[in-house]
Amino acid sequence: MVKRRIALIGVPVLLCGLLSACGGNSNGGINANGSVTGTLRIFSYADAFAPNVFDAFTKANPDLTVEKSEIASDDGAVAKLKGGFKTDVVNTCAGPIDDEVANGSLQPIDTSRIKDWNQIYPFFTNFKGVQSGGKTWMLPLIGGAYGLVYRPSAFPIPPTSWMDLFTTNKRVTSPDDPLTNIVTAALALGYFPPQSMTKDQLNNVQDLLIKQKKHVVTYYQGAGAALATLWKNDEVDITALDLSLVNELKGQDIAFAPMSIPLAYACGFSIAKDAKNLDAVYAYLNYALSPAVQTVQATSYSYLVSSKLTVAGLPASVLAKSGQKNLDSYTKAATYGRANDQAAWTKLWQNVKGS
Amino acid sequence: MLPIGYLVLIPLFYVPVVLLLVKAFQPDNGGGAFSAFTSVFSEGHLLGTIRQSFEIAGLSFGLMLLLGYPLAYLVCFKMQQRFQLPTLLLLVMSGSISDIVRIFGWYSLLGREGVINSALMHLGITHAPVDGLLFSRFAVVIVLTSGWLPYVVIPIYSAMRTIEARQLEAARDLYSSPFATFKNVVLPMSTPGILGAFIIVFIPVLSDFATPQLVGGPSSLMIGNFVSDQVLQVGDLPAAAAAAALLLAMSVVLIGVAQRVTRKFHGG
Amino acid sequence: MDTNTRAHLGIAGRLAGRLVIALYLVGVLALMFAPLVVLAVFSVNSGDSVSLPFTGFSLHWFHELFHNTEAVDAIKNSVVVAAIVTPASVFLGLTSAYGTARLTGRARAVSLGLISIPLVVPWLVTGVAGLLFFNSINVQGSLVTVVLMQIVVTFPLVTLVLYARLVGMDPSVEEAGLDLGSTGVGVLFRLVIPQLLTPMLVGALFAFISSLGNFVITFFVTGYSSTLPIWGYSALKHAENLPVVNAASTVMLGLNLVLFLGVLLIARRDRESVDAWL
Known part of the structure; x- marks a missing residue:
């Protein structure tokens, strides 16, 4: 019995000793x-x-x-x-x-x-x-500045505007992140700057994203490696991204179409x-x-x-x-920044994913 | 002897989680307890997500039992004893690569230009890649089953080991068919194993979020995705805690029901 | 139908049964091991991606891995953490399973529930809760906090594996032991553990592998020491790191394989006692 009581006290004391030893700066x-x-x-x-x-x-x-x-x-x-x-x-x-x-x-x-x-x-x-x-x-x-990264074999005519990401019947992918999706949809609808959209505009963005969803293969997670693998395995045809992937997969079925108003980060x-x-x-x-x-x-x-x-x-x-070399031409760019009404954006994105 | 485990669980698990819940439900933190709960429920799609979670977890666990139970039976009753331990350890070995990397293995297997599609086309079975191997509910169920199968086999095997040879012999004398032996001895004796598997597998699968996100396509959300989005994207701890509490309540009910069912079969 | 034909049919039936079982086993093993095999094969692919086509054999990625000090440190940390989490989880799992199995009725159900709940709460929530808690008692994240939090979610797993074996065990053996004057601990060591060695070994490997793969909780509660999943996830921001990350996880697979063979070797050398455990 006594032994047990010692154990009961001893373990926490030992833990604290171990833990505090790791502070210090x-x-x-x-x-x-x-x-x-x-x-x-x-x-x-x-x-x-x-x-x-x-x-x-x-x-x-x-x-x-x-x-x-x-x-x-x-x-x-x-x-x-x-x-x-x-x-x-x-x-x-x-x-x-x-x-x-x-x-x-x-x-x-x-x-x-x-x-x-x-x-x-x-x-x-x-x-x-x-x-x-x-x-x-x-x-x-x-x-970096996002434009549309696309598969030339699926798009003989290169995409020219953000709207092409939403009206295409090719296979779309997009990061699982409210910002990229909402901003690109806003730019497609001509709302600028996207961060200060009205309620009606947000509703239109939501409708556009929900309409796009049936062409979305996956909302990908985990940045570069995941997207590159999807691309190489011929799972997707178009996404919003900067030049990084195009350079990484140079010589494969991939190209970059700059947008007049890029999404910059x-x-x-x-x-x-x-x-x-x-x-x-x-x-x-x-x-x-x-x-x-x-x-x-x-x-x-x-x-x-x-x-x-x-x-x-x-x-x-x-x-x-x-x-x-294009940097100076990006006088007007949508920026990868939080919305004025962030709660409305996250809610919108939850609605799109749950739809 | 029991208290030693609680000595670890209480300070390192129960205290932190309860503190998190308390913090989340404080009135000055996003409107308080009940607004967190109501906001969780006001998300119209959450009920659909919960239903989908049960469907996916149910399908996966069903498939795991279908594949895992016979495996446990074969290892326990049909295999020489000296091969049993190596086989079980081998099953555990299948978890050796962390999920973060393993998912790329699945991409390479199930993808349009992946191993399976390449093989199918090479053999002339199909002429174009089969879509929907990846990014579908099918993919979620397959990937979950693959990863969790050992966790189903081992508790069931352990429970089967408790059946003693003389019990089986007595049963064989008593019942004419092997099926009756199975039904009256093996199945009831292995129910605690199924209960263990249920707790270890069904409930964590119910709250999984990585698998549906990575291979499920845009519409295979589960309740775990909701929790992770609340923590990571929305930064809304109250809503996350509310959803987690809900999950916890569901789990406690499920464990209770499962225990009752087990007791009925096993009689313990 | 003469007896000869019937005998032939019997043999054919048995062969067909064997074939079905063999196919089933191959199918199950393929389902479980296919992603591992694919990844291990691609880790020696000379190409810069983890996908077809296979362009040729090369150890290039392993070479690159062992020159990356961050990755090597992460591997070392992972192994150290797993080496502590594993015995701790087996010890706690054994005592908890034994203690719970000896309870009866409602108390047993409640105890099993309390030990299972850490497996049920999403690990993301557990991780954030751990971070907030350690912060509130002014403890900085380190490998110590990682070990502690991993034990919290690992030993319940071992408990359940052992519990399934213990709950069906004949209590009369223990009672006999107690009657003969052994203490509770003595009974555990002399009578119970020998019957539990198989599930304990299995549980230990479970714990080891689960620790090596733990990402969510480790990310939140670690300080300035990475484990392999953390480093790997961070490095995967750039697609070109995928082959190196894959090489790293193949190294871990190899390590597990060594451990697996080691356990088998011990078991083989001590065949008699292993047979007794089983």
């Missing part, structure tokens, strides 16, 4: 040579940690301990931060960032500590969500609410904006990159492949 500082020290916690997609992207940073800051946590999906990252996950730097995108700001998960960025902030294209700095309420919330690094890094080691945070943000890193992003993943300094050094072929 030093505040850091700056060495004489400019390298930063302490600990830096980064919550990002795995691509930011790829050796050809990340290793130079650790090499330049040998006294810094970097802790990496991988994001599996945008939605998951928002939920994890909302649940109280503690970190310093967060990989985020226009769209989810609005939720993160609203949830109080982030702190504003001091742009004066970003050395080349002024070298960032206005396309990126003006992006919905990058700045709001007079504050800057994200250092935009990469982006931008992603980058934000600073978490309780970030402590700000010296290291800014050192990393500056590193991420550097041409060395952005060049890899542009060449490996055909992203648009945010810094003019990077673009100056990129060969013309890379710029053409990613569509970077």
Whole structure:
């Protein structure tokens, strides 16, 4: 009996001991040579940690301990931060960032500590969500512009407008995400900007999406790999996407049709609410904006990159492949950002999926 | 001895989940308990989703029993003892690749240019790829059955192992046909295994969301999809908690009914 | 019909029966293993996709995998976590199943229900609840929290596997043991466990594999240590990573295979006692 009581008390005590041993975080500082020290916690997609992207940073800051946590999906990252996950730097995108700001998960960025902030294209700095309420919330690094990606064998005449995605009787796929679907439907109906649609316009969008549904093969989940596999297995003929997949599947039955008003997205890094080691945070943000890193992003993943300094050094072929040279023409683009009435959008999307 | 398990479950499962429910049902959090419940029910399509969840889970579990019960029987009664453990372990091995990657295996199998369609066309059975292998209710049932089958076989096998040789011999003497032996001895004795399988499989399948989303096409939503959308897309914890509570209530009722049925057959 | 024909028909019937059983077994095994086989085959495909056509044999993707430190760390973490979750789940599963099976009537039903509920609540909800809870008691996510939360959803599974065996066990054996003066624990170890070794081994492999594959809960409660499913899901944002992620999960499959063979080897060396367990 006594033994059992000891066990009853002992187990929780042991648990607490084990658990608390794993906290702790030093505040850091700056060495004489400019390298930063302490600990830096980064919550990002795995691509930011790829050796050809990340290793130079650790090499330049040998006294810094970097802790990496991988994001599996945008939605998951928002939920994890909302649940109280503690970190310093967060990989985020226009769209989810609005939720993160609203949830109080982030702190504003001091742009004066970003050395080349002024070298960032206005396309990126003006992006919905990058700045709001007079504050800057994200250092935009990469982006893209959605048009229609289609299968030339199914579309002898290339699609020309967003409406083609909704009137086609070919096989459509679309991400399981309210934003992409609602914005493309809004653009098809000529509502601009999509984020401030009226109730009637939202109803029309809903009708259009429901009408499209019988041609939708699947609302795909899990980004790049899933879509590429669907494409290669000849499951789908058309989807709204940027140039990434076309470049990835080069030479196969795939092509890109730009739209007069593209759906543009931008992603980058934000600073978490309780970030402590700000010296290291800014050192990393500056590193991420550097041409060395952005060049890899542009060449490996055909992203648009945010810094003019990077673009100056990129060969013309890379710029053409990613569509970077079109950047100035995107004066009017629908942005991948949350709606003014977000609840109405999620409800609309639930209605479409449940229909 | 029992308390050791609860010592883990109470602080690490019941306390967090109850805290989440309490938090979700606080009045300052999205309008409170009852508005969360009413909003869950005001979603007109939710009832349809629940019905569809039961249909898919029912079909899958039915198929699993149909395939798994004879398998458990064969392993338990028709196989030499020294092969039984390896066979069971082999079945468990089929879960070796995480769902996230396994789904790509299914794409490559069931897709239009996948292994099955290629084989069918190569053999001249069909001339064009068969659509609807993937992104259909069929795909959901097949993928679920494939993944959960070992979880059906093993509890049933375990229950069958409790039938002793002398019981079977006595039954064979008593009843003339093998079927009567099966009906009067094997089936009743294996019902606790079916109950275990039901809890391990039917209920989690009912709340699964990944499979319908990945292979089900746009109209194969299940209640789990609703919960995941509320957590991830809408960020609405109260609605998610309400749906989860509903799922929990349904599960408790289902487990209760299943236990009663088991007791009736097994007599325990 | 003469007896000879009847005998022939009998043999034919038995052969047909055998054939049906064989076909059925092949079908079931194909259903369960086809996706694994396909993925393992494509992991040595030289092409850059996990789909037909098969362009040639190559270990390129494994080479790339072992040069990716993030992926290798994730694999190591997964194995460490599974190696702790597995024995813990078997221990907790054994005690819970034994304790529950010894209850009667309503108490047994309630206990079984309480232990089963973690299998029933969507793991997404459990994961978020765990994150909020650890945060509220100021505990940072780490592999420790991952292990704890995985145990919570894994040991009930082992419990149910063992419970199905225990509930039908003849209680008179135990009672005899108790009469002979053994304590409860003594009875468990000397009389019950030997009869449970098969389901325990099966439950252990279940726990190991379930831990390796756990994604949702691990994602929410981990800190700065990834497991393979987390790294893989994150890497799959880019299509070109699919072959490497597939190679990684094939490595895990190989690891499970080694474990499987290891268990078999132990079982073979100790044939007599294994036969006794069964």
